[in-house]
Amino acid sequence: MARTSRDIRSANRLTVVQQVVAAGTTSRQRLAVDTGLSLGTVATLVAELTDLGLLTEAGQEDSGGGRPRGLVTADPHGGLLVGVDVAETYVHVDLFDTTLTRLAGAEEALRPLERRPHQVVRHIVSGIDTVLAGTGARVLGVGVSVPGQVDREGGVSVFAPNWNWHDVPLRDLLADHLPLPLHLDNPLRAAVLAELWAGAARGRDDVAVINLGTGVGAGLAFGGILYRGSSNSAGEWGHTTLVLDGRLCRCGSRGCVEAYVGAPGIMQTLRDLAPTSPLLHPEDQTATLDALAAGLAADDPTAAKVVAETARYLGVAVADLVNLLNPEVVVLSSWVADRLGDRLRDEVRAVVAQHALRRPLVATGIVRSPVAGNPVSLGAATLALEGFLTQGR
């Protein structure tokens, strides 16, 4: 479909704010070069965004003989953004200003049996109350990332190992307690937005952000814009087949990528290679991954073997993404990728180099996420910012 002039203005607004946030301080002239928009369009958008309180003048720069150029920067007083990362064991809430600087945070644990929607909602609301306590500024929006496949308009269908939510009307449940613009999505989308706004995908067009945690997925952006698919369920790369008739996956299929490179899959690989290894903490994914990371650092041969085998699985699956999508950058994100660090990245790069076709291979960088803190809550906050900018609220 064609984009309407309204869509285009929204998209261009986003682009300008994104560029300013990334650059810190910049000029209209540089914005025009960086975005491909005309100087006139940039000037109009900057004026609109200044009226909205998102941008502000930041002095002038010498233009080397010509007229001095006015500088603009993101206005930290433009309003507040809340980002919420609902995970399987916690609800993490962060408060940001409109420069995406983190102002406050709160985390509430979800106990093993706290799985019912109203219990989770209570923790979300309580976390938001904590970070907003004492703040007076306007809240532009709240972004909430929940695991699973999310229907943005209303309900949310969750697909998480220990949850059993189906068509939970999360938007309505939250709206009862939160009279604020609310934006729901899942961690794959949030992670891509975090990389586009503040991470390894800044200024990039075609991007895959791999979430490597208990669950596994690939958030996608094409042409610099988040890709959702036709029913907002794109990115379920964790449930693409790596080994036909392989390990049973929690989705019911066999041989899925997630069954090999999600935390439980890595634990299975460890169990297969060394069933009695002291690295294995049978009921504790985090402890096992910590032990593997410590083992890597201490040259433990079992840890090295498990990571090499994991890199082999992950590398083949990343090569699949490279061959299919020819992205500019593949970003390794989330806690399993963080734990196994540069070692996993380097071994994955080597496997991808063996399996990907030459032309897409040379066009793709494979990097770790440079986002500090929680990329999902940051991404959820940018979801709220994007909602504010595109809906004109």
Next chain:
Amino acid sequence: MARTSRDIRSANRLTVVQQVVAAGTTSRQRLAVDTGLSLGTVATLVAELTDLGLLTEAGQEDSGGGRPRGLVTADPHGGLLVGVDVAETYVHVDLFDTTLTRLAGAEEALRPLERRPHQVVRHIVSGIDTVLAGTGARVLGVGVSVPGQVDREGGVSVFAPNWNWHDVPLRDLLADHLPLPLHLDNPLRAAVLAELWAGAARGRDDVAVINLGTGVGAGLAFGGILYRGSSNSAGEWGHTTLVLDGRLCRCGSRGCVEAYVGAPGIMQTLRDLAPTSPLLHPEDQTATLDALAAGLAADDPTAAKVVAETARYLGVAVADLVNLLNPEVVVLSSWVADRLGDRLRDEVRAVVAQHALRRPLVATGIVRSPVAGNPVSLGAATLALEGFLTQGR
């Protein structure tokens, strides 16, 4: 990146022409509804496209009491488009008018040893001379699809079983003989354009067109626009891994989708299941696929088994696309899909239903290409039309 006003005008031009070609005859009012553009924008674009000779007035329709509405249609006299499908055994050339109606065609066989660039170029030029003989109208452009990964700007690197081209400057070689606007790409892109303009992807946003032939790939469109990836090599789905450490593939990896569902892969499956089957024509892919198709029609159990096994491989691989990309439609195209017809489609649908996640599954249709004739030469001609419309020539 933001889209410049020039990009946007180009994209909107394309959309309007696409809609008119698809609709046959339509009104500015209906175009506005179908494209999401304002009536004023549509009127301006229709006027521009009429000046270019692509659209023409087509009378009026009663608007039910209101002022009668002017109708527009694609002008068959707007110029000529040439589409060339260079395959491993032939060069096929079709001539179209600007309504994408086929006016003439020519096919030249490539003998087994005619693999050198100047030999292939000679056949391309000779085929084009044949279809253009005696025509007087202006040729808006020539689109050429060549197998492999194509650098659109100049060279072309081919990745085909029996060819050994590397960085062949095909554009220059052709330009010496053809003083016409020239647009190069590969069959994956051509097939997607054929479906977007005249096939199962008309009006659809997120699309995968599976080329099932000797080679295998998936042409992609997102938001109704052809997706190329960062170096025009997206779509190499044939070289994503289905069976870790599986069959050796001609790309050097193991277990690629193509090694199971390309014509040579299907022959291998037949060989594995029934090494002495009379269906097998060891040196002839086409004859073997014809024999399998005839076998299916005659309830031959070996043919049924080979197709079921092929559908299992293909279905799992299509489910991967559904889970990763959440497309609106997956189109089965090219000669192997044509030979195995509805039977293959139906069995693939059943396998996909077992392997895809529910939410993307219900959003996706799996269909056979409805494009009559050669979709690749048609797509190559639309590549030339898109080039003409976006480059303003």
